[in-house]
Amino acid sequence: MPVVTYVDPDSIHTPSSGGIAPASWFTTHESNFRSITGRVACKIYASTTQDFNPSANSNITLGSVDFNNGMTTSTANTIIVPTSYGGKYLINANARLLNAEAGTWTVTLEIRVNGTAVLVEQFISNSGNYTTIACSTVQSLAVADAITLAITTGGSFPSDSDTEVTGSYPSLSAFWLSA
């Protein structure tokens, strides 16, 4: 579905009171409403397992696209806010840890913006194998902001741990709510 950018109908034509508006004026109204009914949104997910060694601090590779309405570019593993769609976004992410046996360790799932800045995170400690970790939020984002998903670990995190690839995780999704 193409991303529709708002156009002021009066920039097409400003009919005087009692005058007749051209079809293009009404077409612009109709086009504007398509930007509401077809909002920008995107979900990307992983298709390969990834190792997470102790003290790892790295982005998760999310090379597959579940759905995308105008938010991904050629930049892999990244969701980018398109032109005209700065505003409030509902953002969600999740992952499941494999071979993360119980011990003294911590894992943080981070939704990041523009590099290493953390928008929201979910922190767990001393859990066990198959632990699922998820976080979501409503955030204010600007045009061209780039969202990524990362995992950081601490303590005696098992060296053979991976993010498990099954079902819909790991994944990162975003949905435009309003300006």
Place this chain on the structure above:
Amino acid sequence: MPFSDPNSAQNPATGLVAPHGWGTNVDASFNFLRGAKAGCHLTSVVGTAITTDTVLPWATELYDVNGCHDNVTNNSRITVPSGWAGLWFIGASIRCTQSGTSTPFTIKLVVNATTTICQSVSVGVSLFENQHACETIYVLAAGDYVETWITNGTARSTAVASRFYAHWLHSGV
């Protein structure tokens, strides 16, 4: 009110010409749909002691559209502003220090200090430092307020990276 029925300006009969004011009204309603909505995103007060049914304060706003929150007065609350009744998305993510004792730990979203609309209970991992999340969609009236309540049997305190947020979704249900 944000929405105004275009036909209240004029209701053109089929085949007749709609006035400019009719189209302008349509455009205004569209811009309400697309425009900023009531909502806010708050960050934690680090070090707040948590015992039983602690109502958390929130003294920092990442943003606040239409005055849903005050950093000082009743700062535990996200309040629905006048004109923004309807369906809301509400969530919180609370991070707490470790207690050293395994007791159940519960985070709740509570409306008007009486109604629990969402809760998340942790048992096995509650003695360690952890983050607990709780989210829901709920119908709220103007003036309703939502708070984050924590129930915990052992003394702990809030840590960094706690969040509380809400966003208006739509008016009719």
